[in-house]
Amino acid sequence: DTAVSQTPKYLVTQMGNDKSIKCEQNLGHDTMYWYKQDSKKFLKIMFSYNNKELIINETVPNRFSPKSPDKAHLNLHINSLELGDSAVYFCASSQAVMVRTSEETQYFGPGTRLLVL
Amino acid sequence: AQSVTQLDSHVSVSEGTPVLLRCNYSSSYSPSLFWYVQHPNKGLQLLLKYTSAATLVKGINGFEAEFKKSETSFHLTKPSAHMSDAAEYFCVVRGYNYGQNFVFGPGTRLSVLP
Numbered sequence: 001d002t003a004v005s006q007t008p009k010y011l012v013t014q015m016g017n018d019k020s021i022k023c024e025q026n027l028g029h030d031t032m033y034w035y036k037q038d039s040k041k042f043l044k045i046m047f048s049y050n051n052k053e054l055i056i057n058e059t060v061p062n063r064f065s066p067k068s069p070d071k072a073h074l075n076l077h078i079n080s081l082e083l084g085d086s087a088v089y090f091c092a093s094s095q096a097v098m099v100r101t102s103e104e105t106q107y108f109g110p111g112t113r114l115l116v117l
Numbered sequence: 118a119q120s121v122t123q124l125d126s127h128v129s130v131s132e133g134t135p136v137l138l139r140c141n142y143s144s145s146y147s148p149s150l151f152w153y154v155q156h157p158n159k160g161l162q163l164l165l166k167y168t169s170a171a172t173l174v175k176g177i178n179g180f181e182a183e184f185k186k187s188e189t190s191f192h193l194t195k196p197s198a199h200m201s202d203a204a205e206y207f208c209v210v211r212g213y214n215y216g217q218n219f220v221f222g223p224g225t226r227l228s229v230l231p
Binding site: 035043045048056090092105106108110 | 149155159160161162211221224
């Protein structure tokens with residue numbers, strides 16, 4: 001009964017390939033996020049969607065494209081994978097983005113460990 | 118703009134002794150502040166959060182943190198460390214404009230020695 005789930009858990013692929021990571025949340029939240037965690041454990045936000053609308057798009061190469069078919073899903077597609085894309089990618093969700101509420105807590109998925117060879 | 122500084126990249130304590138993980142923040146707006154924990158090869162779990170209510174916040178597993186506006190700090194403490202507390206801890210700040218990010222600190226690795 002996982003709240004935020006990601007697939008796959010591990011992804012090993014060659015440089016130049018295209019891959020996707022899927023994320024689903026069953027919490028009824030309006031907002032979903034993608035984060036990248038590098039080898040030094042530093043977490044940086046990549047994208048945020050609120051009700052299927054892109055609201056945060058940090059400086060991320062345009063090889064990365066998020067897709068939100070509905071507010072429970074936010075998938076991450078990566079084209080032409082590079083060695084530097086190797087990292088752990090976390091999906092998260094939260095209820096509120098526009099106002100300060102007690103429900104703004106982010107809930108994280110277990111992460112997808114991507115290794116580009 | 119917002120930022121978070123975690124003053125120690127690594128803290129090592131003995132089991133049964135107090136834990137102090139330091140966090141200072143910068144925010145243009147009255148912030149919300151969070152502490153998350155990440156155990157090895159796991160996702161992130163919320164420990165506690167401050168959202169403008171009581172300045173002393175109690176979280177899970179015996180952790181607590183105090184919001185001090187004058188010092189722009191939100192340090193995490195626990196009276197007695199347990200071996201299972203060994204993990205990476207992240208301080209997070211969020212301000213209040215539409216689309217504001219959650220900004221993560223660089224993390225502090227806590228080691229607990231027997």
